[in-house]
Amino acid sequence: EAGVAQSPRYKIIEKRQSVAFWCNPISGHATLYWYQQILGQGPKLLIQFQNNGVVDDSQLPKDRFSAERLKGVDSTLKIQPAKLEDSAVYLCASSLQGFSGPTDTQYFGPGTRLTVL
Amino acid sequence: GQSLEQPSEVTAVEGAIVQINCTYQTSGFYGLSWYQQHDGGAPTFLSYNALDGLEETGRFSSFLSRSDSYGYLLLQELQMKDSASYFCAVRDRDGGFKTIFGAGTRLFVKA
Numbered sequence: 682e683a684g685v686a687q688s689p690r691y692k693i694i695e696k697r698q699s700v701a702f703w704c705n706p707i708s709g710h711a712t713l714y715w716y717q718q719i720l721g722q723g724p725k726l727l728i729q730f731q732n733n734g735v736v737d738d739s740q741l742p743k744d745r746f747s748a749e750r751l752k753g754v755d756s757t758l759k760i761q762p763a764k765l766e767d768s769a770v771y772l773c774a775s776s777l778q779g780f781s782g783p784t785d786t787q788y789f790g791p792g793t794r795l796t797v798l
Numbered sequence: 799g800q801s802l803e804q805p806s807e808v809t810a811v812e813g814a815i816v817q818i819n820c821t822y823q824t825s826g827f828y829g830l831s832w833y834q835q836h837d838g839g840a841p842t843f844l845s846y847n848a849l850d851g852l853e854e855t856g857r858f859s860s861f862l863s864r865s866d867s868y869g870y871l872l873l874q875e876l877q878m879k880d881s882a883s884y885f886c887a888v889r890d891r892d893g894g895f896k897t898i899f900g901a902g903t904r905l906f907v908k909a
Contacts, residue, residue: 716899723885723899724841737896772840778895785831785889785897789840 683707685790687773693796699761702793706754706775713750714787715758716772724772730756760795768797800824802900804886809906810876818871818903820886829889830862830869831897836882844871846889873905881907 686705694700706713711732716724727746729737733753741748745764750756760767774787801823810816820830829848833841847853847862847869859872873880883902890896 723901
């Protein structure tokens with residue numbers, strides 16, 4: 682079974698530029714998550730999709746971050762414009778039940794390491 | 799709101815046993831998960847406890863006490879490859895189900 686795919690793996694941009702990340706979850710997984718992980722910290726949930734609907738984006742800085750999940754499968758996360766504090770690893774994860782189920786084993790992709798200069 | 803506390807670092811010797819504690823505070827607790835993350839890698843699922851007691855999976859065990867809002871991960875026969883960060887994560891029901899991660903415990907295994 683293929684895992685969660687993410688691209689690019691690394692990205693270096695200057696502040697005020699824009700950047701986009703792509704995620705392809707495990708086939709059949711209804712729930713897709715985007716996390717931000719700053720060095721030395723735990724993953725912080727940015728947005729959670731159930732199929733192609735948003736169920737939680739309470740911690741997404743909506744003035745600069747946006748995300749969409751096309752047709753309930755792939756997802757893109759965009760930052761525009763980027764700030765220095767956005768330097769982090771952006772992790773995508775997927776799970777079978779997510780929002781609707783009591784158990785929620787999340788499968789993570791390799792992440793995108795973003796450096797904002 | 800929700801909060802989780804776990805030690806920032808733990809050091810142990812190869813072959814020993816180590817326990818990583820996690821205390822949590824949440825309004826709609828449903829279960830506690832543990833994830834392992836090696837440097838530069840993705841978090842990988844280790845275990846999930848919804849009921850009180852001990853769950854054993856090979857060298858790893860996880861314990862939960864719902865009345866104490868407390869759990870721990872027990873690693874036995876430590877190996878160098880166990881050096882990683884370990885995150886507890888609370889499964890919370892607040893409207894829908896959500897997972898909140900702790901800040902992680904960095905485990906150093908020495909020879």
